[in-house]
Amino acid sequence: MRRLGSAVLAAALALGMQTPASAQVCTFACPNNPPPPPATTHPLPPLGWYAVGSIGCAAVSPILGTAILGRALTLSEAYHTTLGCFLGPAGWLLADLLMSLPGAQPVPPPQQAPPPTRGTGRGTIDVPPPSIVAFVPGELLLEVNAGAEARLAALARRLDLTLLETQSFALTGRTLQRWRINGPRAVRATLQAIGRAGVAARAQPNYLYGLSQQAAASTADGAQYVVSKLHLLEAHRISTGEDVLVAVIDSKIDTGHPDLAGVFAGENDVIGTAGPPHPHGTAMAGAIAAHGRLVGVAPRVRLLAVRAFSGTDDSAQGTTFNILKGFDWAASRGARVVNMSFAGPPDPMLHEMISRAHARGMVLVAAVGNAGPRSPPLYPAAYAEVIGVTATDADDRLLPQANRGPQVALAAPGVDVLADAPEGRFQLTSGTSVASAHVSGVVALVLARDPALSPAELRRRLIAAARPLPGMRRDVGAGVVDALRALREAR
Numbered sequence: 001m002r003r004l005g006s007a008v009l010a011a012a013l014a015l016g017m018q019t020p021a022s023a024q025v026c027t028f029a030c031p032n033n034p035p036p037p038p039a040t041t042h043p044l045p046p047l048g049w050y051a052v053g054s055i056g057c058a059a060v061s062p063i064l065g066t067a068i069l070g071r072a073l074t075l076s077e078a079y080h081t082t083l084g085c086f087l088g089p090a091g092w093l094l095a096d097l098l099m100s101l102p103g104a105q106p107v108p109p110p111q112q113a114p115p116p117t118r119g120t121g122r123g124t125i126d127v128p129p130p131s132i133v134a135f136v137p138g139e140l141l142l143e144v145n146a147g148a149e150a151r152l153a154a155l156a157r158r159l160d161l162t163l164l165e166t167q168s169f170a171l172t173g174r175t176l177q178r179w180r181i182n183g184p185r186a187v188r189a190t191l192q193a194i195g196r197a198g199v200a201a202r203a204q205p206n207y208l209y210g211l212s213q214q215a216a217a218s219t220a221d222g223a224q225y226v227v228s229k230l231h232l233l234e235a236h237r238i239s240t241g242e243d244v245l246v247a248v249i250d251s252k253i254d255t256g257h258p259d260l261a262g263v264f265a266g267e268n269d270v271i272g273t274a275g276p277p278h279p280h281g282t283a284m285a286g287a288i289a290a291h292g293r294l295v296g297v298a299p300r301v302r303l304l305a306v307r308a309f310s311g312t313d314d315s316a317q318g319t320t321f322n323i324l325k326g327f328d329w330a331a332s333r334g335a336r337v338v339n340m341s342f343a344g345p346p347d348p349m350l351h352e353m354i355s356r357a358h359a360r361g362m363v364l365v366a367a368v369g370n371a372g373p374r375s376p377p378l379y380p381a382a383y384a385e386v387i388g389v390t391a392t393d394a395d396d397r398l399l400p401q402a403n404r405g406p407q408v409a410l411a412a413p414g415v416d417v418l419a420d421a422p423e424g425r426f427q428l429t430s431g432t433s434v435a436s437a438h439v440s441g442v443v444a445l446v447l448a449r450d451p452a453l454s455p456a457e458l459r460r461r462l463i464a465a466a467r468p469l470p471g472m473r474r475d476v477g478a479g480v481v482d483a484l485r486a487l488r489e490a491r
Contacts, residue, residue, distance in 0.1 A: 123143075123145065123195070123200045123201040124202045124203075124348065125191055125192070125200065125203045126191070126202075126203065126205070126348050127188050127191045127192060128188070128204075128205060132345045132346075134207060134208045134209075134210075134344055134345050135187065135205035135206055135207045135345070136205070136206040136208060138181045138182075138187065139164075139178060139179065139180055139181070139187070139205070139206040139319075140178075140181070140187055140190060140191060140194075140203060140204065140206060141176055141177065141178055141202075141205070141320060141321060141349060142177055142194065142202060142203035142204075143175065143176050143177070143200060143201045144177065144199060144200055144201070145199055145201050148198070148199040148200075151197065151199050152199040152200070155193070155197050156179070159181070159183070159190060159193060160181070160182040160183040160185070161179045161180065161181060161182065161190070162179065162182055163177055163178075163179055164180050165177070165178050166178075167324075167325060169328045169353070170328060170331070170332055171327070171328050171331045171332075171353055171356050171360075172328075172352055172353055172356055176202075176321070176324070176349070178321050187205050191203055191204070191205070202348070202349065204320075204347070204348055206319045206321055207319065207320045207345050207347045207350075208318070208319060208344060208345075209309075209317065209318045209319070209320075209323065209342040209343065209344035210315075210316070210317055210342060210344065211250070211280045211316045211317075211318075211341065211342055213279075213280050213283070213341070213370075213429055213430070213431035213433040214429065214430045214431055215279050215280075215283065215313070215419075215421070215427045215428065216427060216429075218426050218427050218428040223418075224294060224418050225394040225413065226287075226295075226418075226438065227295050229394070229413050229480065230297065230438065230483045230484075231482060231483055231484035232295060232297060232483060234484045235445060235483035235484045236299070238445075238449065238484075238487045238488075239298075239445040239446070239449045240298060240300040240445070241289075241297075241298025241299070241300050241444035241445050241447075241448045242300045242301075243300070243302055243448070244298065244301050244302065244337065244444040244448050244451075245265060245301070245302050245303075245333070245334055245335050245336050245337070246288060246289070246301050246335065246337040246338075246441075246444055247306055247326075247330035247335035247337070247338045247339065248281065248284050248288065248303055248304065248305060248339050248341075248437075249306045249318075249323060249330065249338065249340055249342075250278075250280060250281035250285075250306065250307070250308070250309055250341060250342070251278030251279075251281035251307060251309040251311075251316045252269070252275055252276070252277050252278045252281055252305075252307045252310075253281040253285045253303075253305045253307070254277035254281075254282040254420070254421075254423065255267060255277075255305060256424075257282060257285075257286070257420050257424055258292045258293075258424055259286055259291065259293060259294050259296075259420050260289060260291075260292075261291075261292070263285075263289045263299075263301065263302060263303050264302070264303050264305055265303065265304055265333070266304045266305070266333055267304075267305040267307075268304070268306050268307070268326060268330075269307040270307060270308050270322045270325040271308070271309075271310045273310065277422035278313070278316060279421050279422060279427055279429075280309070280313075280316060280341070281305070282419075282420050282421055283417075283419035283421065283427060283429050283433075283437075284339060284341050284436075284437040285303055285420070286419050287417070287437035287438055287441065288303065288339065288438075288440055288441040288444070289303055289441070290420055293426075294418060294419070294420060296441060297437075297438050297440075297441025297442055297444075297445065297483065298442075298444040300448075301441070301444045301448075304329075304330050304333055304335055306326035306327075306329065306330055307326070308322040308323045308325070308326040309322075318342060323342075323350060324349060324353055327350075327353050327354075328353070331357055331360070331362065335362060336362060336444075336447055336451075337362070337363045337365065337440055337443050337444055337447070338357065338362055338363070338364050338365070338440075339365050339366075339436060339437055340365065340366040340380055340386070340436070341367045341432075341433035341434070341436045341437055342366070342367065342433070343366070343367055343368070343370075343371070343378035343379065343381065343403075344379060346379050346382075347379060350379070350380060351380070351383055354380055354383055354385050354386065355383075355385055357385075358386075361454060361455060362455065363443050363447070363455045363459075364385055364387065365386065365387045365389060365439050365440045365443060366379075366381035366386045366387070366388060366389070366436055367381060367388075367431070367432035367433045367436040368381045368388045368389060368405070368408055368432050369381065369402070369403040370399070370401045370402060370431050370432055370433075371401070371403055372400075372401050372402075372403070373402075373403070373404045373475075375403050377403070377405050377407050378403055381403075381407050381436075382405070382407040387439060387443075387459055387462070388407040388408050389409065389412055389432060389435045389436040389438075389439045389477075390402045390408045390410075390412075390432055390435060390475070390477060391411065391412065391413070391414020391415055391430070391431060391434070392412070392413060392414065392415065392435070392469070392476070392480060393414075393415035393416065394413070394415070396469055396480060397415075398411070398469075398471065398475055398476060399414055399415055399430065399431070399432065399435075402414075402432055402475075403432070404472075405474050406473075408473075408474060408475065408476065408477040409463060409477045409478065410439055410462060410466055410477045410479070410480075411435065411466075411477055411480045411481070412435035412436070412439050412480060412481050413434075413435060413438055413480075414430060414431055414433070414434050414435030414438070416428050416429075416430055417430065417434050419434060438481065439462070439481050441483075442481050442483045442486060443458060446458060446486050446487060449487055461486055462478075462486055463477075464478075464489065465481075465482050465485035465486040465488075465489055466478040466479035466480060466481055466482060467479045467480045467482050467485075
């Protein structure tokens with residue numbers, strides 16, 4: 001029996017070595033890693049592997065038998081067979097219990113926006129599902145197919161559309177148009193009509209993004225717990241982010257704030273209408289670069305102030321088109337880091353620009369959002385090219401309303417943070433927005449020390465240097481970002 005078992009096991013090992021380890025196990029163990037390539041088809045069906053494993057358990061070695069099964073089965077099946085080998089039927093009951101525990105099941109990756117395609121056919125038409133309503137009513141964006149201008153003009157007359165503006169984007173090489181729907185036709189129905197007409201290479205709504213930071217007036221007399229939490233005083237002996245160019249795509253920043261004197265390398269207002277400095281943008285800039293009464297994470301960076309959001313304190317919003325304008329401008333100025341302290345729906349046109357920026361070597365950081373634990377993933381933080389950041393308080397407790405999911409890469413201080421405010425004032429602010437700005441500052445510190453790092457290398461360094469926190473990985477990521485440890489890793 002032993003010889004028979006050994007022979008069967010040897011054959012099973014030879015077959016099992018044709019396939020990589022289960023992708024589900026990697027997803028469970030390392031959720032921040034990119035997904036492995038799909039496994040090839042196993043030469044035996046699951047029942048066959050159960051049989052081989054059973055022979056191995058009974059005839060030769062439970063450990064060796066279950067090792068074979070672990071190469072071919074899902075995480076749940078591996079639990080059942082491993083425990084079954086040692087405990088019999090009672091092991092299956094224990095496996096059921098283990099798989100029911102919180103965090104035992106792999107978390108599926110966030111839904112990604114479909115990659116855009118060029119072409120002269122019906123093109124890529126993004127008609128959002130009914131659950132997505134965060135877009136400008138009566139507006140759409142499109143890229144006209146080559147040679148279809150006359151047909152588009154005729155369609156626009158039939159659908160009662162008005163062209164509002166046209167913009168070329170160097171980063172993606174595309175020319176996009178923004179149209180207004182004058183009649184009662186809905187955005188979804190209009191996009192479907194454009195798709196049927198075959199006049200657009202791409203078309204989608206003009207999506208809306210929000211700045212959901214909570215702020216309250218304050219003085220600068222309180223202690224900045226961020227300084228000790230991120231070990232900034234020690235980190236600044238190694239790097240202060242010298243001359244790293246960081247773009248802040250946000251609401252209008254008070255560029256005259258004393259804490260921000262001399263840090264701005266450029267300013268671009270894509271809104272085009274007058275408006276006062278906004279608390280959100282000013283707080284994000286200060287969290288990164290303050291060097292007066294408050295201490296920013298990277299006080300010697302150079303900031304690019306991009307105003308792509310407008311509105312009152314609690315309802316400031318930005319659109320796809322304006323964010324694309326600001327992003328493209330920042331890339332043309334050589335921004336190395338882009339801070340995106342905003343969140344919204346999946347957006348194919350923005351995703352394409354983010355992908356191009358990432359490929360160019362730009363490090364992209366975004367807030368995961370404050371929509372609560374049950375919220376679906378919000379973007380751009382949920383894109384694979386972006387470092388998604390959640391918020392914790394002075395005692396390392398997670399912000400209750402922070403989004404959860406595999407898009408959470410890191411945590412950073414984001415509750416009752418003392419921050420700059422317009423007109424030279426100060427505020428207490430809470431949310432994943434300011435946490436994102438803190439991580440952008442740490443990125444600048446590391447890049448000043450080691451400018452050759454790629455975005456992927458830098459992400460891995462921050463994750464490796466993070467201080468772990470209690471809780472599930474999908475809640476807190478790798479832990480709280482640590483500026484000093486990340487710098488000590490620098491070459």
